[in-house]
Amino acid sequence: MARTTKHSPRVRALGAELREARDTAGMTMRDVAQKLGWHHSKYARFETGEQVPTPAQVSAIAATVGVPEAERERLTEMATDISNGDANWLKASSGHDELTTLLEFERTATSIVDVSPILVPGLLQTSDYARTIMAGEPPGEMERLVAMRVGRRDVLTRSKQPVDFTAIIAENALRQPMGGRTVMADQLRHIAKMSELDNVTVHVLPHELTNWTPAHAGPFILFDFAKSAPIVHHEHLSSSAFLSGAGDIQVHREAAVNLREAAMNPTDSVEFILRCATDMEDY
Structure with a gap:
């Protein structure tokens, strides 16, 4: 083989x-x-x-x-x-397949860059926010998935070798009151709280940008590992792809660099997120 x-x-x-x-x-x-x-x-x-x-x-x-x-x-x-040789990408046939794979990559990664122009990154979601975006699931299944989503946060907070996590979030994802304004305000303050961890960095892409950025092409997650090749994850409505080709990795790595340059710095980003939380509460 x-x-x-x-x-x-x-x-x-x-x-x-x-x-x-x-x-x-x-x-x-x-x-x-x-x-x-x-x-x-x-x-x-x-x-x-x-x-x-x-x-x-x-x-x-x-x-x-x-x-x-x-x-x-x-x-x-x-x-x-x-x-048969089709090993360098994976198209998940169900949410369970994708989640199992994603959990494994999060667990073993040394660093993760999550570009999220539409929603709050999964590793930073509160249970109420996650429950809102999983509203289409059956009640029992939804609670199981929410518990798993919140449990995934352990890779950020574990005492031994927590993953180095960078979130690049578009302003629109922070402004949309998913679950209602109280839920979203709590979510925003949670992001700010998580950013206090030494291994967590948050950047905000302001919507006032006048130039195209790679975030306009959609969300992606770049995983790096200690002993394995990097992997890029793309999530779609009914499928999910994991790419490991050298060309794909290079394109996404350059995209992440470009997005960091276009986004607010971490300090300004957190201050902006807290202002968004206050706006949510005062609306």
């Missing part, structure tokens, strides 16, 4: 799915490896994306951890797509 598949978005997404299935089953990596007659280090490499499992190996793992048949077929199909 081509070396380019190692650590690619689709391979790492498959590893994240296998890890989630194992955790759900309450099994350790040694448990799974022992049942399959493998050394635990071999199985560990499948979960981390260090080694690409064959479709047959994925099917065996899924059966061992008790994955339902339909889900087992989906995971096996992911492995088949990888073996």
Whole structure:
């Protein structure tokens, strides 16, 4: 298999799915490896994306951890797509697929740049704001997703190696009273509070800019990792793409630099956000 598949978005997404299935089953990596007659280090490499499992190996793992048949077929199909050479991008077929992959990348990233011209970045959302944008979900599912969204914040606040996070947020995302003015004012003050962390930097793109910026092309997230190639995430209405091609990474890295230059500096950004919060409350 081509070396380019190692650590690619689709391979790492498959590893994240296998890890989630194992955790759900309450099994350790040694448990799974022992049942399959493998050394635990071999199985560990499948979960981390260090080694690409064959479709047959994925099917065996899924059966061992008790994955339902339909889900087992989906995971096996992911492995088949990888073996066919389509490993450098991933089109998520459902919100669950995307969230599992996104959680894995957030958990293992050393730095994240989130360009967010439409909404507040997920890692900075309050539960009430998240609940508003997930209003289309069934009640029970919505609360589960909100809890997961808020729990993702741990990558920013954990005591050991918190991720270096930069948010570049368009003014329009700060001005729209999502969930009502009280909810939005609380959200804005939460962003300001999170910006006090040494590893969190917030920039605001003012709407008075007269020139085109890469933010006009839509939101994206750039992930950097200690031992893996960078990945870019694009989210769409019914699908999501994770890119790792060198050209794609360079374009998005340059876009992030350009946006930082166009945006307010961190101090002015936080002061602006707090003024927006006051405006929300006083309207």
